[in-house]
Amino acid sequence: MDELKLYTYIAVLGTFALYFGIAIWARAASTSEFYVAGSGIGPVQNGMAIGADWMSAASFISMAGLIAFSGYGGSVFLMGWTGGYVLLAMCLAPYMRQHGKFTVPEFISDRFYSKNARIVAVICLIIASVTYIIGQMKGVGVTFSRFLEIKYEAGLYAGMFIVWVYAVLGGMKGITYTQIAQYCVLIFAYTIPAIFISLQLTGNPIPQLGLGSTLSDDSGVYLLDKLDMVVTDLGFKEYTTDNMGGTLNMFAYTMSLMIGTAGLPHVIMRFFTVPSAKAARASAGYALVFIAILYTVAPAVGAMARYNLMDTIEPTPGEHLVYDERPQWFKDWESTGLLKFDDKNSDGKIQYLADAEVNEMVKVDPDIMVLANPAIANLPNWVIALVAAGGLAAALSTAAGLLLAISSAISHDLLKGVWMPDLSEKNELLIGRITMTLSVLLAGYLGLNPPDFAAGTVALAFGLAASSIFPALMMGIFSKKMNNKAAIAGMCAGIGVTMLYVFQHKGIMFIPGTSFMAGMDENWFLGISPNAFGVVGAIVNFAVAFTVMRFTDEAPAEIQAMVDRFRSPQSEQLASADH
Amino acid sequence: MAGKTTYWQENLRLICICLVIWFVVAYVFGILLVEPLNAIRLGGYKLGFWIAQQGSIYSFVGLIFWYSHKMNQLDKKYRVEQD
Secondary structure, eight states, rough: OHHHHHHHHHHHHHHHHHHHHHHHOOOOSHHHHHGGGOOOOOOOHHHHHHHHHHHHHHHIIIIIIHHHHHHGGGGHHHHHHHHHHHIIIIIHHHHHHHHHSHHHHHHHHTTOOOOOHHHHHHHHHHHHHHHHHHHHHHHHHHHHHHHHHHOHHHHHHHHHHHHHHHHHHHHHHHHHHHHHHHHHHHHHHHHHHHHHHHHHHHOOOOOHHHHSBBBBBTTBBBBHHHHHHHHHHHTTTTTTOOOSSHHHHHHHHHHHHHHHHOHHHHHHHHGGGGGSSHHHHHHHHHHHHHHHHHHHHHHHHHHHHHHHHHHHHHHHEEEEBBBOOOOOHHHHHHHHHHOOOOOOOOOOBBBOOHHHHHHHHEEOOTTTHHHHHHHHTTTOOHHHHHHHHHHHHHHHHHHHHHHHHHIIIIIIIIIIIIIOTTHHHHHHHHHHHHHHHHHHHHHHHHHHOOSSSSHHHHHHHHHHHHHHHHHHHHHHOOTOOOHHHHHHHHHHHHHHHHHHHHHHHOOGGGGGGGGGTTGGGGGGGGGOGGGGTTTHHHHHHHHHHHHHHHSSSOOOHHHHHHHHHHHHHHHHHHHHHHO | OOHHHHHHHHHHHHHHHHHHHIIIIIIIIIIITTHHHHEEEEEEHHHHHIIIIIHHHHHHHHHHHHHHHHHHHHHHHHHHOOO
């Protein structure tokens, strides 16, 4: 076994032992502990756990790679996945915590006094969470296949097994404490290589500043200017201005991700674990601080990875890397099938150009960029091993949170809430664990047939959360008179429109054979890509709901009184003083 | 009852201020006006590009903490009146 593999095994197995240890130590005994960790987590710890839950395989593995190949266009992910926390902190989390229940569908069912609303919310939640989990499974598969040198499928099965053991043991209490450890692992694993690479390229150890600095090769040229020059010379779009399908698409994409973030049930659920509305606001702030550490480093990682990749393949203009002299990382990634070379002009050298006719780098999967980055930059082996452990921490922590959201929706909302109200707590826990198992199997199947690269898959989940759950919650909190019929009609219309658009382009339920229309620009509504369509679905949702409300009765007085109660923390104190 | 309405109204006013800033930074500066802003340089960064990939995120963090702080003051103010 070589040194790198040894270090990787130490890092991966070491962190796994830590997670399992915590999961066993903090095992959930009651449903309250299983779903919301007994509502006793402090804001800073909760912020850190939200950070780990939030930063998925997409954030850790895929995002910087997407930025590397889309340049300025990658800003949609950076702004979209952080800006949603502003909405959460101000418009949703404090009031939902104030209301004081376990799950998002439960809130919707109370607010819209309807079991049907709860069922619709559960369906939205499951579709969004399952789509989201595919990205995590793919991330796990990629990491395992590369670092432990097993097939992608085998890596995926290994990942499924670990996630399963881990989530079923933990419950929310275990998951929260484990996620705090996972946050530390993943942020360390992400920033250390970035600091090394930033130092190498610019001499500045802070990646956020390094990205705006001059190259340390005495040329005095700024890194970003050089990168712009290199990529445009090869026919690619300019790095700092490439705007990903136009201004309207970027606008819609960013908005979809933001309101999707605010509508993702596994994130909102985290705010039920803190003691008060005040703590919910503070948690959102701390969560975003912990998230921002990674998100402000990511653009530097992306740009520097792209620069290093270009520089390796074509060190000086016109002088190309000879294929037989390719570095070890190149061979390693070729063996996973995520990097492919085709010597079209048979000169034994690698030509990497924008023009598909002559480009010989026929496949460069954006997902490999973060994982390959340390090797491309010749960093020491222990750093590469650390990245593997970080990628797995990111994927596993998010998968656990999602599985919990899915299982709570089925066991708590559907079975206990709708079909079997007298279900005992013990059986509810058991059913929660069984549902998790089934969800893992489904996610694994979809992970083998992924519709897009990991962050792309996740972006679809956001569209669905944005078009259904976010508008329902907003109307529930901000429109006192909103009634059950209008809210349900809105949710169905929103998610219906979005799913139709997504499936038309990506294939029904993402099954590859039916996705032949993928990427056909002329089919895209106003030039908006399927991933950016959530905001259109949300607008449809709002429009339908307010139209139906005009023709139906307003919400009953006791529901309006309930809205008053969760809008203001003081009124709850008054209410509890009455008891 | 009047006190409650005002608490909610003051909260709404704060939310509006924050969301206007949120929208202007991310959508107006980061996307709509990115090209003119790119004419201004911030070291090696073009300003519009910097806002979209760095500045907006810092401003989101600042906004949430500012809002939390103001809301804690509001909680205090109304609790004092209640007592």
